Amino acid sequence: MxxxxxxxxxxxxxxxxxxxxxxxxxxxxxxxxxxxxxxxxxxxxxxxxxxxxxxxxxxxxxxxxxxxxxxxxxxxxxxxxxxxxxxxxxxxxxxxxxxPKVKHIHKQIEKYLEDNYQVLFLGVKNHPETNAIISNYNVSLITLDDLSFPKEKSKLVLISQSTLSYLDYQDVYKKLTALGHKIIEAETICNATYERQKAVIDAKDVDLVIVVGDPLSNNTKMLVLVAKKYNNINSIRIENIEDLNNYDLSKYKNILVTAGASTPSAIINEVFDILQTKFNQKPYKSLLKLEDYLKF
Ligand code: SF4
Incomplete structure (x- = not known):
């Protein structure tokens, strides 16, 4: 393995x-x-x-x-x-x-609204980033579950939540242009999200991706999604090493460990180290202390 x-x-x-x-x-x-x-x-x-x-x-x-x-x-x-x-x-x-990357999105929205564009905001419903944006600005929220596009066909701009899948963004943009909308592409997915997703989408010879992260973390969820959707690799999400006690990993030969942008380094390192050195020593037990989670 x-x-x-x-x-x-x-x-x-x-x-x-x-x-x-x-x-x-x-x-x-x-x-x-x-x-x-x-x-x-x-x-x-x-x-x-x-x-x-x-x-x-x-x-x-x-x-x-x-x-x-x-x-x-x-x-x-x-x-x-x-x-x-x-x-x-x-x-x-x-x-x-x-x-600052979220503030940049606010600035982009302000700029396009000042220029009288209709801003389509591609985001996740009820996520705090989306909640702040739809509260502050007159934008039309579209989600991947509900692609309700506007009747207007011009002076549109498509802006995204910072942690969406960049390939999903491109997919939505293509759908809008195929329907005849004249729309500016203003993808605002942050670099950190992009780079973490790209590392998973470009991964070769991997038969399982383990994504370490919190169920509320959108960029964690996106890593699980892009592994399956854009690289056809089975993927699972765990919060820490102890969640792996529920899985039989013996059938996999090449495992890639990744993590959302809010996952503490100590948790990622513990998952990686235990899988590398104590793979057969179940049940896995985390030995981390509270102060470890704030270190980087
Ligand atoms: S993932 Fe990190 S860099 Fe990107 S918007 Fe969120 S906090 Fe900022």
């Missing part, structure tokens, strides 16, 4: 930036405590557990009204402007950990 690790895989710059920002806030005596995060900083439950262990509270929008003092951190996925205005109106401290 050959076990390979995809390159790249795991943490992206946006996730590293968000974690670094929060760690710096924890350590900065000038930052008013307690620290709150409005939602999941990034989509990984181990990271969220590690942050909670550092006295950080994860809150929802409804909780904001109960807060009397402290600092609220906005997550990497972006936040609706009306929520930001609410926090400011309550005179609470605010720190923005939105990924």
């Amino acid at each position: 050959i076990i390979k690790k995809a390159n790249p895989c795991g943490f992206c710059s946006g996730v590293k930036g968000a974690i670094t920002k929060v760690i710096n806030l924890i350590e900065d005596p000038n930052i008013e405590k307690p620290l709150y995060i409005l939602g999941y900083l990034v989509h990984n439950r181990f990271i969220n557990d590690a942050l909670k262990a550092k006295d950080i509270k994860i809150i929802t929008e409804e909780d904001i009204f109960q807060i009397k003092k402290g600092t609220i951190v906005l997550t990497a996925h972006g936040t609706p402007n009306k929520t930001i205005d609410l926090i400011k109106s309550l005179n609470l401290n605010l720190v923005d950990a939105t990924c």
Whole structure:
């Protein structure tokens, strides 16, 4: 059995930036405590557990009204402007950990709306990145499950959520142009997502892809999808090594391990190391500690 690790895989710059920002806030005596995060900083439950262990509270929008003092951190996925205005109106401290790649998408949308384009936003329904965008801007949401295209045929632009499959984006763009829509291609899938998917789509001589990541992580889901859809390889998602106790891997000869952009390096390395050195020693047990999940 050959076990390979995809390159790249795991943490992206946006996730590293968000974690670094929060760690710096924890350590900065000038930052008013307690620290709150409005939602999941990034989509990984181990990271969220590690942050909670550092006295950080994860809150929802409804909780904001109960807060009397402290600092609220906005997550990497972006936040609706009306929520930001609410926090400011309550005179609470605010720190923005939105990924610069997500901010770039907001800027692109603003630019096209100013030029009177109809913006079609290809995204995942109820994902926080999509929620912020459809709350802030007058865009038409289209999803891969519901490709309802507009009646207008011109002055259209197709913008995407940062973590979609780039081949799905191209597929939707081709469908729109085939229907006669004159549409600008403005794919805004981030580099980290693109590179992780490309490593899986280009993989050769692999009969199983193991994707390590959280069920809420969209780029993790996309890695599972693109392995099957665009490289015809069986793929499974696990959160950590212990999930592999449920699988019989003995029938596979070449396994590729990859991971979503919010999966801690420690989890990926543990999966890879155990598969390489203790493959036959089930049940697998994770020996990681909470602080390991925040390291990179
Ligand atoms: S996956 Fe892309 S958009 Fe999301 S945090 Fe990472 S770099 Fe930013």
